[in-house]
């Protein structure tokens with residue numbers, strides 16, 4: 016007989032949910048082993064070079080890779096956590112014995128409790144020639160570029176406009192790759208509007224109600240045929256068009272990776288709102304099998320912030336059950352975490368998640384504040400095109416023109432209700448407010464705003480600008496966020512673009528803030544002819 | 559659409575045509591289709607094809623997705639050599 020190692024908690028998966036779960040339990044004295052299949056920790060965070068949305072409390076405004084560094088640091092310092100890298104969990108059996116392949120040996124473990132934080136896998140799409148070389152999942156593209164520094168192609172067609180599709184498109188552009196278009200089958204953009212606007216300002220078309228019909232190419236991808244869809248998702252005749260590209264990136268959603276759960280015969284239900292077959296579980300993240308918990312995307316597809324909070328809930332629940340002390344304190348922390356989750360999910364963007372959870376039998380009797388479940392503004396045009404409507408803009412601009420006479424003021428171009436507050440938290444003058452709820456749209460108090468420009472670098476959506484209309488007799492200055500290389504230098508003449516990435520005029524760079532504080536989102540002041548101060552929202556540096 | 563050119567299982571190279579034929583022949587669970595077509599038996603263990611096959615079954619039979627299940631997944635999850643199995647045992651024994 017082989018020896019079986021006993022342990023208190025096994026966490027499977029070293030992504031944001033798993034790391035948070037391990038920390039939450041270990042901080043209350045639970046002995047944790049954390050098994051990660053790869054040779055490094057981090058899960059998807061390792062390739063998230065962009066800043067996160069959400070609440071400041073949960074690291075919003077910080078780049079994914081920096082959040083990861085903090086978590087790993089804490090995990091490594093915690094003497095209750097044993098990290099098992101390159102350790103693939105091979106099986107879980109009915110008696111809860113878990114086998115792990117580590118160091119080319121299959122070892123057996125007998126954990127008192129397990130948290131599965133195995134994440135998700137990407138969905139695939141059925142279309143003609145979908146096996147041609149050059150067809151990637153968005154995750155693969157991101158791994159190639161952001162982890163290994165390899166360019167996947169030179170001109171990419173993106174399929175899917177959820178947050179991943181939008182973010183990866185942006186990162187492709189940052190890496191110097193062209194994005195031919197973003198194709199979205201639904202009639203509206205799936206991800207956050209601020210991401211979409213960011214891409215439109217760079218001139219990338221977003222084609223809603225469109226789908227890919229086939230990939231073209233002999234040895235590898237040379238193009239794709241796309242077409243329009245009507246409101247019943249049927250192809251519209253004679254709308255086929257050929258798009259030239261050398262790669263097609265699929266970003267059509269994620270599905271929970273429940274394979275190990277299925278080995279243990281955890282009951283799963285199909286819930287489309289949560290990405291596919293999801294495990295049944297309770298509010299404390301415990302599945303139908305006692306002492307077997309889930310956290311993060313494996314329990315339903317959501318954002319990394321939610322995954323981290325779910326990890327905490329699962330970890331704390333284990334600590335509460337097998338720990339000796341602090342039960343009260345742990346209960347309080349679980350309650351706080353649940354409230355935090357509820358807040359994150361209470362806006363219009365969380366609607367889908369709420370519906371999915373309801374189908375799982377969760378959130379019964381929970382009263383989400385319905386005041387926040389609908390959009391405050393009509394953003395249908397914005398969600399179709401990525402460009403705000405005149406109405407939307409009017410709503411966020413000063414009601415009186417003379418406010419601009421005061422000097423530089425911040426303009427927020429964030430129109431969607433979603434849980435995000437770095438702008439509010441960043442302003443040293445308390446000039447930005449969301450009226451007490453993180454899901455509200457931020458408004459600038461032009462009286463209080465000094466035009467300092469701090470918020471321009473801090474907004475993860477690049478939706479904050481500072482406009483100094485009367486910079487001189489004939490010119491205005493706009494401070495814009497800029498995350499591309501090469502950086503412009505002072506005095507340089509750049510091509511100034513509008514919200515659709517169209518050329519407006521030439522502009523002169525008069526100041527660049529690009530220090531440690533800006534953390535790679537430079538705030539660039541550009542002097543432009545006065546007539547464009549309400550349109551100029553991006554610029555291009557000629558190489 | 560040319561069903562022969564649409565790949566559903568990339569690991570085992572199973573086309574949409576083969577999947578549809580199997581469903582027509584009466585194999586209407588993902589598990590059965592896995593057994594008759596080898597879809598889902600490759601290195602990715604059905605991560606690519608599982609959901610696509612379920613959707614196809616749902617569309618062709620009219621059965622809602624909620625009533626379908628994915629294929630069974632048994633240990634070991636991923637390839638392992640006999641040497642790795644036995645080594646583990648011996649090492650643990652000698653501790």
Ligand code: SF4
Nearest residue numbers: 442464465467468470
């Ligand atoms: S420009 Fe400065 S003062 Fe104005 S809202 Fe932004 S951070 Fe606050």
Ligand code: SF4
Nearest residue numbers: 429435437438474476
């Ligand atoms: S403006 Fe504020 S709420 Fe909107 S994306 Fe930026 S930081 Fe978030």
